[in-house]
Amino acid sequence: MTKEPPKTEQEYPADPVAAYHHALDAWGQVLAPLAAINRDKVNPKDKRFQGADWEHPLFDLMRQGYSVMAEHLMSLADAAPTADGHEKAKLTFAMRTLVEAMSPSNSPFTNPVALRKAVETNGASIMTGMQHLMSDLQRGQLTHTDPGAFRLGENIAVTPGKVVFQTRLFQLIQYTPTTPDVLKTPLLIFPPWINRFYILDLTAEKSFIKWCVDQGVTVFVISWKSADKSMGDVVWDDYIAAQIDAIDTVRTLLDVPAVHTIGYCVAGTTLAATLAVLAAKGEAEKVASATFFTAQVDFTRAGDLLNFIDDAQVKMVENLASDGYLDGRYLAATFNLLRGNDLIWSTVSKNYLLGESYPAFDLLHWNGDVTNLPATWHRSYLCDLYRDNKLVQPGVMSALGVPIDLTRVKTPAYVQAGREDHIAPAESVWKVREHFTGPLTFLLAGSGHIAGVVNPPAAMKYQYWTNDAPVDTLDAFIAGATETKGSWWPHWINWLRTHGNEAVPAKAARLPGEGSLPALEDAPGSYVKTR
Numbered sequence: 001m002t003k004e005p006p007k008t009e010q011e012y013p014a015d016p017v018a019a020y021h022h023a024l025d026a027w028g029q030v031l032a033p034l035a036a037i038n039r040d041k042v043n044p045k046d047k048r049f050q051g052a053d054w055e056h057p058l059f060d061l062m063r064q065g066y067s068v069m070a071e072h073l074m075s076l077a078d079a080a081p082t083a084d085g086h087e088k089a090k091l092t093f094a095m096r097t098l099v100e101a102m103s104p105s106n107s108p109f110t111n112p113v114a115l116r117k118a119v120e121t122n123g124a125s126i127m128t129g130m131q132h133l134m135s136d137l138q139r140g141q142l143t144h145t146d147p148g149a150f151r152l153g154e155n156i157a158v159t160p161g162k163v164v165f166q167t168r169l170f171q172l173i174q175y176t177p178t179t180p181d182v183l184k185t186p187l188l189i190f191p192p193w194i195n196r197f198y199i200l201d202l203t204a205e206k207s208f209i210k211w212c213v214d215q216g217v218t219v220f221v222i223s224w225k226s227a228d229k230s231m232g233d234v235v236w237d238d239y240i241a242a243q244i245d246a247i248d249t250v251r252t253l254l255d256v257p258a259v260h261t262i263g264y265c266v267a268g269t270t271l272a273a274t275l276a277v278l279a280a281k282g283e284a285e286k287v288a289s290a291t292f293f294t295a296q297v298d299f300t301r302a303g304d305l306l307n308f309i310d311d312a313q314v315k316m317v318e319n320l321a322s323d324g325y326l327d328g329r330y331l332a333a334t335f336n337l338l339r340g341n342d343l344i345w346s347t348v349s350k351n352y353l354l355g356e357s358y359p360a361f362d363l364l365h366w367n368g369d370v371t372n373l374p375a376t377w378h379r380s381y382l383c384d385l386y387r388d389n390k391l392v393q394p395g396v397m398s399a400l401g402v403p404i405d406l407t408r409v410k411t412p413a414y415v416q417a418g419r420e421d422h423i424a425p426a427e428s429v430w431k432v433r434e435h436f437t438g439p440l441t442f443l444l445a446g447s448g449h450i451a452g453v454v455n456p457p458a459a460m461k462y463q464y465w466t467n468d469a470p471v472d473t474l475d476a477f478i479a480g481a482t483e484t485k486g487s488w489w490p491h492w493i494n495w496l497r498t499h500g501n502e503a504v505p506a507k508a509a510r511l512p513g514e515g516s517l518p519a520l521e522d523a524p525g526s527y528v529k530t531r
Contacts (some may be wrong), residue, residue, distance in 0.1 A: 019368035020119045024056055033516035048105040048341065048349070053112035060351075062104045070099045086306065087187075093307045106348050114353035121355075123126045126247045128355030140348050141329045142336065144368055149360035154525055156362055157198035157457040159210045161513035161523035163223075165249050169234065169242050171223040171525045172249060173197075175209060177506035179216040185288050186218035187260045188250050193224040194331060196369050196528050199454065200254040200264070202362045204220030208489070215493050216503065218510055220250050220259075222267075225527045232324020234374035236273075236381070240399040241273045249288055253515050258288040260496060264453070265424060266381070268332055269296020272406060272432070277399055279408040289494065289499040293415040293453050294424040297406060297433035298392045303422060305337050314379060321375035326424040338422050343367075363450060380449065392435055408437035408525055412499055414492060417444050418452030419465075430474040441495055442477065445488050457487040464488035478518055 035057035042049060049063045077095035082088050106112035108118070108126065117125045136143050150156040161175035189209070200208040200221070212219050223241070227234070250259050263271030278284050292320060296302060316468040320330050336343040350356045390396045394405040413436055417429035426444060434439055442483045443450040446462030455462055465481035484491070509515025 014337070016122070017119050020116070024058065026056045031061060035060040035064070038064050038068070043067070043069075047102055048345075051113060053065065053116055056112060057105075059110070059112040062110055066104050069102075073099055086310075090307045090310075093304055097337060097340055104141055106345050106353075108139060108353050111349065111353055114349070119355055120481055123192060125355035126353075129352040132351045132355070140153075141332060141370070142344065143351070143358060144343070144347060145361045145364035146358040149358075150362055150365045152529055153522070154200070156203060156245065156365070157201045157205055157524040157528065158204065159201050159213065159523065161219075162519035163521045163523065163525040164253070164512055164515075164517040164519060165246075166520055166527075167242065167245065168230070169225055169238060170432070171225070171520075171527045172246055173221050173223055173523045173525055174253075174517075175213050175219045175221075175328045175523065176512055177216075177218065178214050180506055181503040182216050182218045182506045183497070183500065184204050184502040184504045185218060185256060185258060185260055186250055186254055187212060187262065187496075188246060189219065189221040189262045190246075190271055191222065191224070192263065192265040192267050193270075194266055194328075194373060195369070195371055197221055197223045199363075199366050199450065201524070202454065205458065206362065206454055208454065208456075211456060211489060212493075217493075217496075218254070218506075220246070220409045222246055222403065223525050223527045224371070226328070226530050227325035228530075229323040229325065231374045232376060234271075235377045236384075236397075239270050239377070240274050240277060243270060243399075244278070247274075247519075251286065253510050258286055258500075260289045260291070260499070261287050262291040262293065263295055264293040265295055265449070268292040269297055269385065269391070271295070271434075272297045272409065273397070273399055273404050276404045276406050277402045279410065280405065282520045284409075284411060289412045289413050289414065289496065291496075292429075292432065293416050293434070294421055294429060294449050295415075295419055296428045297435060299389045299428065301425060301428040301431065302386060303425040303428060305334075305423065308334055309382050313445050314382055314387075317382065318375070318379060321378070325372045326373055326375050326378050328372045331373065332370045333369070335423065339446060356491045363454070366448075368398060392431075398465060405452060406435040407437050409436045411439045412438055413437075414495055415440060415442045416453070416488065416492070417442070418448045419444055419446055420448040420453060423449040424491050427474050431479075435472070443488055444474075444478065444481065444490065455487045455489070457489055460486050462486070464491065466491070 021368065039060065054060060054063055075096055077092045079101060080088065080091055108114050125528050132143065138409050161173050161174055163171045164174045165172035189200065191200060204210055209219055247259055251257065261271060271292070275287060275290055276282065280287055317326065320326060351358060384390045384397060391404065392406060394407060395403040397404045415429060415432055417426040419426055430442065433442065437504065444465040446464060447455070452462070463483050463485050465478065467477045467481040471477045471480065513519030
């Protein structure tokens, strides 16, 4: 027998990287004509499939096939024979979630970037990614940012101030003035009680709180306590009572008749109810103005979150709650699902498949800093507000023994919405105009629920729209709106000054701890650090 000549290095490269590319080249020559036929099926703006690796015919066909399949599955959901709009929305959301999970970019065997990196690093990238995955499984939560990059009070939430008042539900922080004179009417901020307050006090360059202080405003903020087993009895009334308590505490401390208020997201919902309670009690004058950041009071257009509010979902939430509170990680997972590609599958791709290091990103750090919720109140919030939309039905809900009627709210209001908000859609925020009866300024900001709010002027990012014409719909507002580049914060502060521009020296009680309330500890306080 004649021996076959040995295979040359060109046929079987000894280098694993060269062998990988050799195999791809062989397949590429065969599949290139087929891949060129339907390349228009792929969205060129889809970040999942960008880069030279996806241009190879083998992987190009994978992304093409996925795009065709995704389009077909979504069309099936759209054509489903159901006349119930809520059921149709749930089906569409579920199908979209499934389609996102099926992307070839999520698998180590069909993601060409991950495959190439695994070969080039001799598998080290896969090992690092597995370590990231195991760490997240132990935490019970996705990691989005370097966990050691930010430390409260050191390089995040560093605006100088003091905790001057405390209850079992919240700490009240007063910030140190930076101007010789300040507005006589102080500002009291109610952040979401489902998140940490320092979304408004990130790094100094992004801090809304610091910016307000530098504009000559005496700023107070509520830092809600993350729920524990001692808070199982906390309900709707307690959060409204807490807001009224904070309002009265600030008024007494500074000896002023009224405060300006801000309610962000769900705290804005609660602020609306608080204003209605004060109005019913003849105490509306305690609040000089109310600003609402991406806050809803009418939940008929509340977006994808409505897909999580039916009897089965509520029952599941009840089963997940233990010791009187709901672990904030469950809520974080829900919000992540609303933006699955950005907050779930990008992590799978970058940090698990590619083994990349986590970025040092303050906003993502905050996003992962979850807060537990009182179980009883959380269930009521889902059922009474989201599911049954009782807040906008006069007299159906009550708090502190007072029926709530939003039409009694005549407090001057500034309502900010995010054009791309997926948590509180702009069309849902807009509906507050149908219930409040006082003077109201509506502003539509570029971007979404967080970046649309946390947009400092120095960044010169995004834009906002205003329209003073008497319009009845959001579409009409947008059609006639004036667009302004950059941050909307200066527009807001100018509006705030129209509701009280008198100034007083920044001394005595205007200095944290120098008035009738002694300083308990330095900002950002201990509640924000409680897990």
